Each structure stands twice: as structure tokens, then as C-alpha cells.
Amino acid sequence: MNLDFSPEDAAFREEVRTFIAENYPKDLRAKQDSGEQLSKDDYLAWHKVLAKKGWVAPSWPKEFGGTDWTPTQKYIWSEEQARADTIAVLPFGVSMLAPVIYTFGTEEQKKTFLPGIYNGEVWWCQGYSEPGAGSDLASLKTKAERVKEDDGKEYYIVNGQKTWTTLGQFADWGFFLVKTDPDVKPQAGISFLLIDMKSPGIEVRPIITLEGGHEVNDVFLDNVKVPVENRIFHENQGWTCAKALLAHERSGIAGVARSKRGLERLREMATTEMSDLGGPLLTDTFFKRKVAELEIDLTALEFTELRTLAGESSGKGPGPESSILKIKGTEIQQRLQELALEAAGHYGAPFLRDLGHNANIGPSYADGVAGDYFNGRKTSIYGGSNEIQRNIIAKMVLGL
Amino acid sequence: MDFSFTDEQSMLRDTVASYLADNYAFDARRAAIKSEAGWRPEVWKAFAEELGILGAPFSEELGGLGGGPVDNMVVMEEFGKALVVEPYMGTVVIGGGFLKHSGHAAAPDLIEKVIAGDAIFAFAYAEPQARYTWQDLKTTATKDGTGYVINGQKSVVIGAPWATHLIVTARTGGGQRDAQGVSVFLVDKNAKGVTTRDYPTVDGQRASEVTFENVSVGVEALIGAEGHGLPLVEKVMDEAIAATCAEACGVLRRLQEGTVEYTRTRKQFGVPISSFQVLQHRMVDMFIQLEQSISMTYMATIRLSEEAHERAQAISAAKVQIGKACRFVGQNAVQLHGGMAITDEMAIGHYFKRATMIEGVFGSTDHHLARYEALSFGKAA
Numbered sequence: 073m074n075l076d077f078s079p080e081d082a083a084f085r086e087e088v089r090t091f092i093a094e095n096y097p098k099d100l101r102a103k104q105d106s107g108e109q110l111s112k113d114d115y116l117a118w119h120k121v122l123a124k125k126g127w128v129a130p131s132w133p134k135e136f137g138g139t140d141w142t143p144t145q146k147y148i149w150s151e152e153q154a155r156a157d158t159i160a161v162l163p164f165g166v167s168m169l170a171p172v173i174y175t176f177g178t179e180e181q182k183k184t185f186l187p188g189i190y191n192g193e194v195w196w197c198q199g200y201s202e203p204g205a206g207s208d209l210a211s212l213k214t215k216a217e218r219v220k221e222d223d224g225k226e227y228y229i230v231n232g233q234k235t236w237t238t239l240g241q242f243a244d245w246g247f248f249l250v251k252t253d254p255d256v257k258p259q260a261g262i263s264f265l266l267i268d269m270k271s272p273g274i275e276v277r278p279i280i281t282l283e284g285g286h287e288v289n290d291v292f293l294d295n296v297k298v299p300v301e302n303r304i305f306h307e308n309q310g311w312t313c314a315k316a317l318l319a320h321e322r323s324g325i326a327g328v329a330r331s332k333r334g335l336e337r338l339r340e341m342a343t344t345e346m347s348d349l350g351g352p353l354l355t356d357t358f359f360k361r362k363v364a365e366l367e368i369d370l371t372a373l374e375f376t377e378l379r380t381l382a383g384e385s386s387g388k389g390p391g392p393e394s395s396i397l398k399i400k401g402t403e404i405q406q407r408l409q410e411l412a413l414e415a416a417g418h419y420g421a422p423f424l425r426d427l428g429h430n431a432n433i434g435p436s437y438a439d440g441v442a443g444d445y446f447n448g449r450k451t452s453i454y455g456g457s458n459e460i461q462r463n464i465i466a467k468m469v470l471g472l
Numbered sequence: 473m474d475f476s477f478t479d480e481q482s483m484l485r486d487t488v489a490s491y492l493a494d495n496y497a498f499d500a501r502r503a504a505i506k507s508e509a510g511w512r513p514e515v516w517k518a519f520a521e522e523l524g525i526l527g528a529p530f531s532e533e534l535g536g537l538g539g540g541p542v543d544n545m546v547v548m549e550e551f552g553k554a555l556v557v558e559p560y561m562g563t564v565v566i567g568g569g570f571l572k573h574s575g576h577a578a579a580p581d582l583i584e585k586v587i588a589g590d591a592i593f594a595f596a597y598a599e600p601q602a603r604y605t606w607q608d609l610k611t612t613a614t615k616d617g618t619g620y621v622i623n624g625q626k627s628v629v630i631g632a633p634w635a636t637h638l639i640v641t642a643r644t645g646g647g648q649r650d651a652q653g654v655s656v657f658l659v660d661k662n663a664k665g666v667t668t669r670d671y672p673t674v675d676g677q678r679a680s681e682v683t684f685e686n687v688s689v690g691v692e693a694l695i696g697a698e699g700h701g702l703p704l705v706e707k708v709m710d711e712a713i714a715a716t717c718a719e720a721c722g723v724l725r726r727l728q729e730g731t732v733e734y735t736r737t738r739k740q741f742g743v744p745i746s747s748f749q750v751l752q753h754r755m756v757d758m759f760i761q762l763e764q765s766i767s768m769t770y771m772a773t774i775r776l777s778e779e780a781h782e783r784a785q786a787i788s789a790a791k792v793q794i795g796k797a798c799r800f801v802g803q804n805a806v807q808l809h810g811g812m813a814i815t816d817e818m819a820i821g822h823y824f825k826r827a828t829m830i831e832g833v834f835g836s837t838d839h840h841l842a843r844y845e846a847l848s849f850g851k852a853a
Contacts, residue, residue, distance in 0.1 A: 073474060073475055073476065073477065073542050073770065073773070073774055074473070074474050074774060075473055075774050075775070076473065076474075077473070081473075143473070144473045147473070354849060355849075360845055360849060361841065361845070363849075364841055364844055364845045364848060364849075365792070365841070367789075367844075367848060368789045368792050368793060368841075368844065369764075369793075371768065371771065371789055372764040372765075372767050372768050372771075372789075372793050373764070373767075374767075375767035375768060375770060375771045376763055376764060376767040378473065378475065378767075379475055379766075379767055379770070382473075382474075382475045382476070393763075396760050396763055399760065400760065400764070459753070462752070462753045462756040462757075463749070463752070465756045465759060465760075466749075466752035466753070466755065466756050469759065470732050470752075470755055470756065470759060471732075472732065472735075472736070472746045472747075472752050472755065
């Protein structure tokens with residue numbers, strides 16, 4: 073038992089640090105620094121650099137493009153990305169869909185879809201939630217009926233509505249959960265379909281969130297025709313894929329390295345902001361205590377994640393324990409946002425989004441903290457709400 | 473980075489667990505702590521002779537098993553599961569720690585006696601006025617020829633009724649709360665002028681109020697350098713806190729698992745109460761607290777070898793987590809067991825009592841939060 077980094081690990085850290093410094097797109101950095109809204113190309117710019125280097129999907133099996141890194145190397149990689157404040161590789165294709173394809177897909181499907189995900193050529197979105205199916209995801213109503221067309225091929229005709237589709241406005245393709253058998257218990261009648269978002273009958277409508285952003289969407293499907301070969305795994309066994317996907321979604325969700333960086337930023341803010349008694353806010357007895365407790369909880373989460381990673385390296389995939397990482401990780405992200413908003417004081421109030429990215433009122437660190445706070449409430453809701461995560465632990469870990 | 477146990481450490485865990493399963497059942501413990509002696513010397517003898525675990529953290533050169541802090545962690549976690557009262561903490565972790573780190577001339581001989589089960593130590597550090605400030609000392613050691621004369625009073629010295637030796641902090645210079653002037657002495661408990669008032673503690677241990685009245689000791693009683701003992705005390709104390717965290721993990725595991733088990737068998741409204749979601753989520757939160765505590769115990773134990781600042785910060789962070797977990801898991805274990813938990817006949821309440829005492833052992837949650845803040849934010853903040 074030790075925390076030592078081997079000379080190889082130290083060399084690896086140096087290598088990735090240098091790579092990021094030399095290759096992170098300069099205009100993307102500039103936009104991030106000025107708080108400008110990112111375009112579709114911006115989102116993909118870093119992805120494409122990483123794809124070229126071969127580092128876009130470290131966790132995939134090597135044969136599909138994984139790096140075969142040790143858990144320690146993966147840890148170093150996420151630390152260095154957070155340190156350099158890089159944008160995250162979008163999870164929809166790389167960390168959510170791809171594991172489903174390489175676990176449950178046919179050879180043909182792997183060949184067709186994995187390269188596009190890897191290279192960032194195809195933007196994927198998720199069609200899971202529905203207006204009537206949130207935490208009770210299996211109660212989804214979007215219907216797929218199997219028909220044989222005149223061309224002699226079989227298709228699903230899909231009708232329904234999906235919601236909370238993140239960045240769906242940019243998507244080329246989507247992965248959808250649809251009901252293929254309405255007469256059995258809900259989990260047993262679901263299939264997992266890949267749908268071309270350019271198909272006739274699909275309409276994507278924006279949902280504007282509290283901070284004024286357009287991140288999520290409603291997706292309407294009206295008689296959308298999907299070839300049967302775009303189904304992953306067996307008909308009516310899509311729930312198996314969905315569960316596997318959610319476990320992968322949860323394990324990345326802890327966001328330890330990013331929260332560590334967020335904590336540094338909070339401490340910088342609280343060193344500049346003044347307390348009621350004069351002197352830095354970080355000397356305020358009550359504020360200081362909240363930061364200390366957050367820091368300690370983050371350390372506990374970090375070591376729980378490291379223990380989970382160590383377990384994974386001995387052959388186990390991310391299990392129900394990753395629900396702990398989701399719960400604690402999102403709680404910590406939200407507490408960071410809460411404290412940043414508190415620290416900003418009066419300057420939490422100005423709302424500059426519609427004034428353009430050059431607008432500047434008050435200290436630059438205060439810009440956006442309120443938006444982050446409001447937007448950040450989603451984290452304990454998405455990916456299976458934190459209450460659903462507790463149900464999962466109760467059932468799968470405690471056997472209740 | 474590596475979180476695995478060596479084969480030796482896994483064997484150590486199995487040895488301790490299997491001995492305790494056979495010899496340390498709840499009723500046997502209960503009878504022992506109610507007996508006049510309050511412990512079982514034969515268990516201690518078995519630890520030394522049958523199991524050989526009293527040498528776990530000592531080098532093979534000194535006759536030990538060649539382990540270190542991780543081995544203490546393994547032993548203490550198992551002890552926590554069985555609520556062991558025998559003085560491994562005072563003797564092996566703390567006494568052994570002082571002897572190992574001070575390079576005292578008699579250390580090899582004394583460690584040999586520790587491993588054989590013949591020397592038992594209790595750490596007399598607390599004083600009535602001092603709360604958790606280790607250097608706040610009214611006890612004095614005055615130079616007298618080549619030796620010293622010790623005067624003072626020590627509070628709640630855990631394990632003192634069973635000890636052969638006391639390790640005593642005393643002031644050889646400086647003001648009452650100064651960092652400088654702290655010295656550490658090893659005193660024979662039978663020395664003239666040492667008097668003890670022995671009593672049980674609420675969690676089944678034994679302790680003493682110890683008075684030193686003109687106790688004369690030779691220069692060989694001094695452990696470490698005269699007047700510069702505080703860094704040594706802090707180092708050993710941090711090792712003791714890490715071991716306490718490990719013990720807490722054992723206690724917390726029993727509280728959490730015992731609660732899950734109980735709610736599955738207890739029926740109300742015609743169903744096991746474990747089927748109620750409000751209780752399920754409470755038990756999940758207890759489980760998360762346990763997992764976070766295990767993580768912090770690993771972290772702190774591994775970081776014991778780092779420089780004083782990093783070590784202390786890691787230890788205090790862990791103790792904060794453990795303190796909060798002991799309160800949350802302990803109180804909720806009782807709540808979910810209902811009235812049964814506050815009867816003396818059920819084990820759960822005894823784990824609750826130990827968990828509650830651990831909150832305050834070697835510094836409360838608030839104390840360690842303040843220490844963590846000072847270390848993390850600097851004195852200026």
C-alpha cells in the first residue's frame with residue numbers, strides 16, 4: 073500500500089503536461105478565457121487533437137483505440153487535463169455509447185460506428201428521458217414498430233418525444249431507448265436504437281435553462297424510419313445496454329480532478345474578496361470552515377475513486393459502487409458552486425450573458441458564478457438522480 | 473500507487489480475525505469488562521505467544537514481524553470489529569512508536585518485552601486544563617543531579633490500570649503552553665510517588681487519574697531530547713490517530729452491517745422494516761460514510777511517512793471524517809434498531825458507545841478541523 077509515483081509515472085506526467093501545453097488549441101483557450109459561447113467546432117477542436125494523438129478514449133479496449141494505461145496513468149491524465157483547464161471530451165459518444173457498442177454490438181456495428189466516435193466525426197446525443205419518464209426511465213413511451221417495407225428490408229417506425237437531450241442541436245446521430253413490446257413488464261420491452269438525426273420526422277427544439285444557456289433540447293420523433301440493423305443487442309433487451317451505459321456514465325461523474333481545480337479557484341477568490349471584518353474572506357471563521365470541510369470531503373472522494381479504480385484494474389468493471397462516486401461527486405460540485413456564489417457577494421447578481429462576451433462588471437471571477445450555480449443543480453438530477461443512486465446501492469450493494 | 477495488502481498483511485488479518493471469532497464473542501467480552509480486572513491477561517498472552525501480533529509493526533531486527541503502520545491498521549480494524557479492550561494502542565502503537573522513533577538506548581530491550589507481552593505501556597498526556605493541546609502542561613520535570621523529579625497530574629490515562637510503564641509528557645522548560653520545553657519520560661508505574669485512581673470508562677475500557685508526587689527518575693527515563701519532545705509527541709500521536717481511524721472502520725462496519733441485518737428481520741406493519749425507502753436511504757448514507765472513512769484511513773496511514781506538515785494535515789482530515797462518521801453511523805444505527813439498541817444486552821449499543829468515544833479520542837472533530845485549517849490555509853488565514 074503506497075501512493076508513490078514510479079519514475080515511469082513521473083515521466084508520463086511530464087509527457088502529457090508537455091503535450092497539452094504544446095497542442096491545446098489557442099483560439100479555444102482564448103474563447104474559454106473570455107467566456108465566449110463555444111461553437112460545434114470549438115467543442116470538437118480538442119477532441120480532434122487527442123484523436124490524432126491516440127488519447128481520446130483511454131478506457132476503451134486497446135483493439136478499438138484504448139491506451140491500455142494503468143489506473144495511475146488515467147489518474148494522472150485527468151489531473152493534468154484539469155490542471156490545464158482543458159474542455160472535457162464530450163461523453164456521449166466516447167464514454168457512454170462506445171462501451172455499449174463494443175460490449176453488445178455486432179462486428180459490423182463496431183466497424184461502422186466506433187471510428188466516427190473516436191475521430192469526432194460523428195456527434196452523438198442521448199435519447200433516454202421523456203416528459204413522463206425521468207427517474208422511472210423504464211416507463212418510457214416512445215414506440216418503435218417493426219415493419220417490412222417494399223424494398224424488402226425491415227425498419228422500426230419510431231414515434232414519441234425525448235427530452236433533456238444535451239447538445240442535441242449539434243448531433244449527427246442519437247442513441248435512443250424505445251419501446252418495442254408494450255405488453256410485458258417495462259424493462260423487458262425496451263430496445264436500444266441508433267438513429268440518424270437527419271432522418272425525416274425528427275425535430276429538435278431548444279430548452280433554455282435558468283442561466284440563459286441553450287444546452288438541452290426536446291426531440292420529437294414523428295414516424296421516423298430506422299433500419300433494423302441499427303439496433304444494438306437483441307430486440308427487447310435494450311435495458312441491459314441502458315444499465316451498462318449508466319454505470320459508465322456514473323463513474324466519470326465524480327469529477328475529482330475538476331473539483332480540485334475548482335477548489336483552487338475558490339480559494340483564489342476568497343483570498344481577494346474581503347470578509348466583513350476586513351482581511352481576506354478566507355480568514356472568516358465560518359467561510360474558512362466550509363472550505364475546509366469541502367476540501368476534506370473531496371479528499372475522501374478522491375481516495376474512494378482511487379480504490380474503485382484499483383478494483384477495476386483487477387478486472388472488475390464499474391459496479392454499483394460507482395453510485396457513491398456520483399452522489400458524492402455531484403454534492404461536492406454543487407457545494408463548490410454554492411461557495412463561489414457566496415464568495416462573489418454583490419457581484420453574483422449581474423447577468424451578462426446577453427451583453428456579449430466582452431461585458432465586464434465587477435471582478436472577472438464573479439462573472440458566471442450565479443449561472444454555474446443555477447445550471448449546476450442539474451448534476452444531482454441527471455444520470456439517475458441521487459435518490460435513484462441510493463436505490464441502486466440499497467438494492468445492489470446492501471441487498472435490501 | 474497501490475492499495476493492495478501484502479500476503480503477510482492478509483495473513484495477519486486472517487489470524488487476528490479467526491482468533492477473535494473464537495475467543496472474543498460479545499458475551500465473553502462483556503464478562504471480561506465487568507470482571508474486577510476488566511481485561512483478560514490470557515488474551516494478551518495469546519496475542520504475544522500464539523498469534524505473535526504484538527510484534528506486527530516492528531522490524532525483524534528487533535524481533536518483530538517486519539511490518540509498519542499498515543500492519544497496525546490491519547490489526548486495529550479487526551480489533552474494532554470485536555471491540556477489543558486489551559492495550560495494543562497504548563503498548564504497541566504508542567509505546568512502540570516512542571521507542572522506535574526516539575532511538576532510546578533501551579529501546580531494543582523494551583521492544584523485546586513488548587513483543588513478548590511482558591511490558592505494557594499507557595500514555596499519560598492529558599491534563600485537566602489542557603483539552604486537546606498536547607503541549608499545555610502543568611506537569612513538570614525538574615533537573616535533579618543527573619536525573620529528574622516529576623510532579624503533576626494526568627487525566628484519563630487509558631489502560632493505566634494494566635500498565636507496567638507510563639509514558640509521561642512533562643515540562644522541563646518554557647511556559648505552560650509553549651512548544652519548547654516539552655519532554656517525554658518513561659516511568660515505572662511502581663515508582664515511588666506514582667499514585668493512581670483506577671476506574672472503568674463508558675466504552676468498556678479501564679483508565680486512571682495518575683498523580684506524580686516528587687517521582688525521581690534517572691536520565692535514562694528521558695525519551696528523545698530534553699525540551700524538544702513536542703515533534704516526537706505529535707508524530708506518535710498522529711500514528712495513534714491513524715490506528716484509531718482503523719479501529720473506527722471496524723466499529724463502523726459492524727454498526728452498518730448490523731443495522732442492515734436487523735432491519736431485514738425486524739417486522740412492522742407486516743413487512744421487514746428494511747423495505748421502507750426512508751430507512752434504505754439512511755442505510756445507504758451510513759454505508760457511504762463507512763466507505764469514505766475507509767478511504768481516509770488508507771490515505772492517512774500511507775501518508776504517515778510524509779513530512780510533518782503533510783502528515784499532520786492528512787491525519788486531521790481523516791480524523792474529521794471519522795469523527796463525523798462515528799456520530800452519523802452510530803446515532804442512526806441506534807435509531808434504526810429502535811429501543812433495543814439502548815439495552816445493555818444488545819451488541820449494537822456497545823459499538824455505539826465505542827464509536828462515540830472515538831469521536832473525542834486524540835482530539836475532537838472541531839479540534840482537527842481547526843488543525844487542518846491552520847495547516848491548509850496557513851497561520852495568516
